[in-house]
Amino acid sequence: MKSKRLIFILFLMAIIFGNSFFIFEGSAITYSNPSTTPLWSYSTGNQYVSAVAISSDGNYITAASENLVYNISMKANGNLFLFDNSNSTDKNPLWNYSISNGFYSLAISANGSYIIAGGDNSERIIYLFNNSEPTPEWTYSVNGWVYDVTISDDDDYIAVAGGERRKVFLFNTTESLPIMEYSTTGLTLRVAISSNGSFMVASDNAQKLYFFNTSNNSPDWTFTLSGEMSSALSISADGNYIASGGDNVYLFRKNSSIPLWTYISSGYVRSIKISQDGNYIVAGDDLPDHKVYLFNRNSSIPEWTYSTGQDISSVAISYNGDYVVALSNDHFLYLFNKSSSTPIWRYRLDGYPTASYDYSLEISSDGKYIVAGGRHCVYLFDRDIIRPPRLIIPGYNPFIIFLIIGVITLTSSIVVFHKFKRIQRKITERVK
Numbered sequence: 195m196k197s198k199r200l201i202f203i204l205f206l207m208a209i210i211f212g213n214s215f216f217i218f219e220g221s222a223i224t225y226s227n228p229s230t231t232p233l234w235s236y237s238t239g240n241q242y243v244s245a246v247a248i249s250s251d252g253n254y255i256t257a258a259s260e261n262l263v264y265n266i267s268m269k270a271n272g273n274l275f276l277f278d279n280s281n282s283t284d285k286n287p288l289w290n291y292s293i294s295n296g297f298y299s300l301a302i303s304a305n306g307s308y309i310i311a312g313g314d315n316s317e318r319i320i321y322l323f324n325n326s327e328p329t330p331e332w333t334y335s336v337n338g339w340v341y342d343v344t345i346s347d348d349d350d351y352i353a354v355a356g357g358e359r360r361k362v363f364l365f366n367t368t369e370s371l372p373i374m375e376y377s378t379t380g381l382t383l384r385v386a387i388s389s390n391g392s393f394m395v396a397s398d399n400a401q402k403l404y405f406f407n408t409s410n411n412s413p414d415w416t417f418t419l420s421g422e423m424s425s426a427l428s429i430s431a432d433g434n435y436i437a438s439g440g441d442n443v444y445l446f447r448k449n450s451s452i453p454l455w456t457y458i459s460s461g462y463v464r465s466i467k468i469s470q471d472g473n474y475i476v477a478g479d480d481l482p483d484h485k486v487y488l489f490n491r492n493s494s495i496p497e498w499t500y501s502t503g504q505d506i507s508s509v510a511i512s513y514n515g516d517y518v519v520a521l522s523n524d525h526f527l528y529l530f531n532k533s534s535s536t537p538i539w540r541y542r543l544d545g546y547p548t549a550s551y552d553y554s555l556e557i558s559s560d561g562k563y564i565v566a567g568g569r570h571c572v573y574l575f576d577r578d579i580i581r582p583p584r585l586i587i588p589g590y591n592p593f594i595i596f597l598i599i600g601v602i603t604l605t606s607s608i609v610v611f612h613k614f615k616r617i618q619r620k621i622t623e624r625v626k
Contacts, residue, residue, distance in 0.1 A: 228539040229581040230529075233563075234285035235544075236572045241273065243567035245300035245553035247309075250347065250513075252558035253280035254306030254325060255565050257572040260296035262548070272296035274311055276325060279563065279574065289328035293317055298550050299340050299355075304347040304389075304559075308367060312340025312354065314550075320354055322367065332370035336363070342385045342551070347431065351391030351408065355382040362396040364408055374411055378402060384427035384551075386436075389470070393433030393448060397424040403438055405448060415451035419444065425551060426463050430472030431513075435491060437475045439463030445475060445491060455494035461485070465509045465552035470559065474515030474532060478506025478522075486520045488532060498535035502526065507547045508555035510564075517561030517577060521547055521554055527566050529577060539580050545569025 238259035245258045260272035274297055275287040298314035309323040320340055321330040338359030345352050345367075354363040356375075362382055364374040380400030387394045387408075394406040403424060404413040419440050426439030436446040443457040443466065461479030468475045468491075475489040484504050487496045504524035511518050518530040523546050528537045545568050547554035554567040564575040 227537060228583055230539045230541050230575060230579050231581060232541070232573045233576050233579070234574050236275070236277070236285060236287070238273070238570050238572065240570065241271075242548040242569060243554070243572055244272070244297055245311075245549050246556060246565045246567040246572055247300050247302040247553075248556045248558055248563060248565040249302050249306035250304035250559040251306070252560070252563035253278070254302060255279055255572070255574060256300060256302050256309050257565070257567065258297035258300050258311060259570075259572075272313070272317075274300075274309070274321075274323075275572070276309065276323075276328075277572075277574075285574075288325075291321075291323070291328050291330075299343045300553060301343045301345050303345045303349045305349070307349055308345060310343045310345050310352050312336075312343045314339050318357075320352075320365075322352070322365075322370075334363075334365070334370050334372070336361075341381070341383050344385055344387050346387050346391035347389035348391065351387060353385045353387045353394050353396075355385040355396060357381055357383075360398070362394070362404065362406075364394065374408065376404070376406070376412065378404065383425050386427050386429040388429055388433030389431040393429065395427060395429050395436050395438075397427050397438060399425075401440075403427075403436075403444075403446075405436065405446070405451070414448075417444075417446070417451045417453075421462070426466040426477070428466055428468040428475075430468050431470035432472065435468055435472040437466050437468040437477075439466040439477055439479075443475070443477050443487070443489070443494075445489075445494075454491075457487070457489070457494045457496070459483075459487075464506060467509055467511045469511045469515035470513045471515070474511060476509045476511045476515075476518045476520070478509040478520055480505035484522065486518070486528070486530070488515075488518060488530070488535075497532070500528070500530070500535045500537070502528065508549070508552035510555050510557040512557055512561030513559040517557065519555060519557050519564050519566075521566060523547065525568065527555070527564070527573075527575070529564070529575075538577075541573075541575070543568030543573065544571045 241259035242262050247256050255277040257275045272293045274291045295317035297311045299312035301310045311321045313319045336356045339357035341357045342355035352365040362376045363372040378398040380398035385396045396404045401419045403417040421441030424440040428437045438444045444453045461483045463479045466477045477487045486500045502522040504522040508521045520528045525543045528540045549567045557564050566573045
């Protein structure tokens, strides 16, 4: 009798745990990646985010949006926004400024005092704003798409890539006329400047890289890159190191046109950033690898790589390289520590990044704040807000799954209880 009772109990236990195991095993239990929650997000309505930027201290964020149009006779109706991240708890813009066309490029000074924006298509104008006023301090007509703009950390100098005008421009923030302009071989695509404005680099679609001492009107040296063009460019704060992308990743020192090293990428490097201290370089490419690469400047062998499965549209890095962020075309934003290729967290934006070139992502100098542009939203993230992984059971609602398991367990327990009662009655009757 005892052996039969034991077999019956084991059979019921097998039913209970077997059902539970079947549900979980058959559903391929997995856990989500650690995620995060934005500090805030701002909707641009039906307009697409065309550029974002953040001040080095993280106190000010600027963003631009526009209607995407496919007919040059139509107007893009662009908007420029400024947000205060230091004093305001209301994450509506401090102000916004509208133009009849769109903004293509955008930069903000280290302390957020100045915003420089470049127009596209028919506007083809650069605008300089003081953060206290929603109207430009001055404008300048470039007569070509303004593919790139940047401003020195000391607020004194602005560099501009003049697109079809095939010129690099250098301005003083106090003057609306350029203090230097230089003609490039092809469409001027990218420009970068050192923190005090003493050194500047530019690239074009004729495979040329130009290095300037800004006290001169012509480059100190030029270099012919491989591939069709270089649309990724960055310079360290002191101007000593220059990183360039394209078919390859290149690292230069300012005193020579011969690269310190070259890394041959299997994909096209769309975005590249060098840490302001010049010690680390992050790059992101497209087909076939879709990888984020982190380099130490002393070696052309990556410290690590991470594949996202989609083209990398933008990368950014903190001042000393401790934190790296990357944005991919599958709508995900990734945060990394320099010591590991495993993301600290990732977050899915409202849609694919719509910003031009790699204007969809920036990080504050200390790596604390990250601004990203999605499809119709601007996001601000705090690096330290982390949501732990969640249980994922593909094809099932977790609540329903646990409810089913609970019902099975309860039903099995009731069956066991009644069976024991029946056995007890039989034993009692036999004893009598």
